[in-house]
Amino acid sequence: MAYTTPDATTRSRPMTAEERKVIMASSAGTIFEWYDFYLYGSLASIIGAQFFTAFPESTRNVFALLAFAAGFLVRPFGALVFGMLGDLIGRKYTFLATILIMGFSTFLVGLLPGYQAWGIAAPIILIALRMLQGLALGGEYGGAAVYVAEHAPPGQRGYFTSFIQTTATVGLLLSLVVILMVTSYVNNNYDTVAQFNLDGTPLLDAKGAQVMLEPFKAWGWRIPFLGSIGLLLISLYIRLQMNESPAFKKMKEEGAQSKAPLREAFGNWKNGKIALIALFGLTAGQAVVWYSGQFYALFFMQNVVKVDQFSANVFVAWSLILGTGGFLFFGSLSDRIGRKPIILGGCLLAALTYMTVFPMLTRVANPALYNAQQTEVTVTADPANCSFQFNPVGTAKFNNSCDIVKALLSKSSVNVKTIAAGPGTIASVKVGDTEIQAYDGNTLTGDELKAAKATFEKSMNDALTAAGYPLVAADNTTVAKANHFFDIFKAQNIQIVLILTYLIILVTMVYGPIAAMLVELYPTRIRYSGLSLPYHIGNGWFGGLLPATAFAISAQSGNIYAGLWYAIVVALMTVVIGAIFVPGGTHKKDIFADE
Template identity: 35%
Template sequence: MAVKGKVDSRAVILGGLSGNIMEWYDFAVYGYFAPVISQQFFPSDDPQASLIATFGAFAAGFLVRPLGGVLFGHLGDKIGRKFVMILSGVLMTLPSFLIGILPTFSQIGIWAAVLLIAMRILQGLSVGGEYTTSIIFLAEHAKRDSRGFMASWSSVGAVAGALLGSAVGALFSTMLSDQALHSWGWRAAFVLSLAVGGIAMYLSKKVPEVELDETEKEEFEGTPIMEALKTQKAAMLRVVGIVLAYSVGYYLVFLYITTFLIDIVKVPSSEALDINTISMVVLMVLLPLMAKLSDRFGRKPILLSASLGLFFLSYPLFWMMHHDNAMFILVGQLGFAVFVSAFAGTNPVTMVEAFPSHLRCSAMSFAFNLCFALFGGTTPLVASYLIEHTHNDLSIAYLMMGAAFLSCMALIVHPETARKRLG
């Protein structure tokens, strides 16, 4: 691999994480304002049914992520990583802004829901390319002994975006009346994405491109995803398994949980968002530290420890969060933050190291986005369904435990790649 232009590590990190801030800000805002959006676009006599429909629209954006991964992965392998980061940023920013100005069900009927779902699908295609490409971009600029640390900044950007969304939600919930929040406050949060996206695209343009060596280009002229499915199938399946606990854990503990606290535990919305914001700050700080540990001790020890921790401690941690006591809730969520940060900090470089460079964007994007489409994006929907049909508020703990168990199994058969030279 070769890098076009002089490499400035700070510019590379800013470029790699900025796009993720935009992408995940929007997804976070949607999750945090889900109770409001459900009333605006999916009105029903049953509030829980409206909420399930809202999370169904959320899941729709994830279901197209593998397609986005194939499309943008192909462009990333053929044209370049930087081009994909900029293009996907544009395709995320515009639909986010449009959601903020969409007419509601009371204004145009069912077409409001149709338009909302269409915007989510466009965003899903965009995220299918942005996140994994930025990971690859960061890792390919890094030295071998700091590759995990560099790649982790993609996750820092994702969490920073979600944190920004959480902070905006907490600020609006605190400063605005319920009437103002329902009439225009939630819209303002989406309209702000235009400014966030503009800054992200500006920073992305400042960083140098990484391209394949000419010899690698001559050796491979086919379709990357088809070649990956032929030669990298086992590695792709292992990546799906490794990412499973992270995909379920992140969306269960840092996105759905605000709805859980507000609707199930009956915590005031401003308090629930404040707790979530604090926990996400801790999560973000831990990410590069966990990645540093993986550079020193290997990827598997960190990821296996996190899997076992989630399997054995999910139930007691959710039990703590099921109390109308802010300190109990915070301690429970901070416990999850430790384990999820191990995955979020170490998974990026683990995925990059699993694939050869000429197929990396396509293979990694498809595997990662397939996992998030099937399991991550559907997590809030499944969680809502489980609680409603089991009549057990803590049934969501078993969802987390199952995901942790499957990730543990995938990690056992996955080779250690910390000392591997990137091809």
């Protein structure tokens, strides 16, 4: 079928009732599925405290983020399985399977006892449920993008599919709003909860007092997970009302289906190279910008800048509200000027500005912390004793003096400079004019080790406090705080929301046109399989591992911003590869005319 360039009337005509139904059916179900998936990311620090209590706090955040990333690691496998099913049996029934798996696995997370009740079994089961979520999501996105694109009129694919692109952000926003509402209600109506060890003895803090948690952190976090069963029923009803894609029905009637879509999509160089170009020239950069602008920004505010969880969620939620329209704007713009320049432009802007934006976020959100970071802190240590503290299986012990020092400083968001010392030198820290000797955790045991740890931590905390570090949250009057959802109309809070909104706009640039772009790269017979794999490798591996990788890089380097180099390098790689190899003008392509 020859392609005729659509005229202005076709490009600008309003949606028909049937087209609105298609977008609503695809988007609503996908929003709920993303809501389920992102509940964990939004509550990563709280869940880490519930399921990884056996590990030191300095590594707990890494483990929590890696459990989150586990869902992303398996997404490409879900893309292969459900992509093949989508090309063989159709888009509609594949949708039903993915939503059922996602909904039930999320509901079970809400029921799962924590480490104090089930021991090591709890985090193992948690990770297994996260992987089930990842498998389901791996089959979800490609189907939604293909389904809408194959219903869209010529010249409006970017605009139509941009509604699907909003679903991930709207799902995140929905999860944040639900968390904020539940947090406010539970904490205002229930008492704090005492914590106990696995053997029933009281859980004590560093000062010997029993740990008491506010009710949301103790048990209220489960409510949003359990409530997802209602969203599952709504999503299931919506999906049952959908009709099959016209392109798939036409292909099936003509007997033109692929009998082996995976082999056809990836088993020959003609189609296989498209997957590589899509991965490295589009989705890898899109992924790191997406996760940096939303999830890492949220994690950074809570765990590095020390903004409380409620306030951080409020600020991010408002930035999502203000920025989400960018998906539709850039999706529509890509119908006129093409997808490639917008996606690569967003990657380039992110790479050029991240090292300015994130320090600005620290300066605005926590001035006391930012000012304290101007005091020079140096660590003098044997480089051989400074490990890269990335421990996904939890078996390594970081007891070297350098590791002990860097873990403590990272926890306090201290930027440090490392000075190399001779072999075997016990690490020392200099905060301003105060020098503190560390200890070697490999040579001390029992009470001697406890005494050395207590002495070192007290000396470090005293020195950091003297240097202006706000180690006690209640004493920090400069850190940004939102007392309720609409408490953003203060100069400090407005600035934070604007900074975060800029990050969201970058997200909309790279993500708004990506669905239409990927759909246009593949013929109908292998479209579901073909686009799903590079999308989910890019977003699942390059993007999903970003928070844990960035955090570990920052902890090891001693610079809280060093982890951003991961996103910057990947984004620049995509700009270069995309500029050279990604075809332009795909927005003019007839996706119904298979090659």
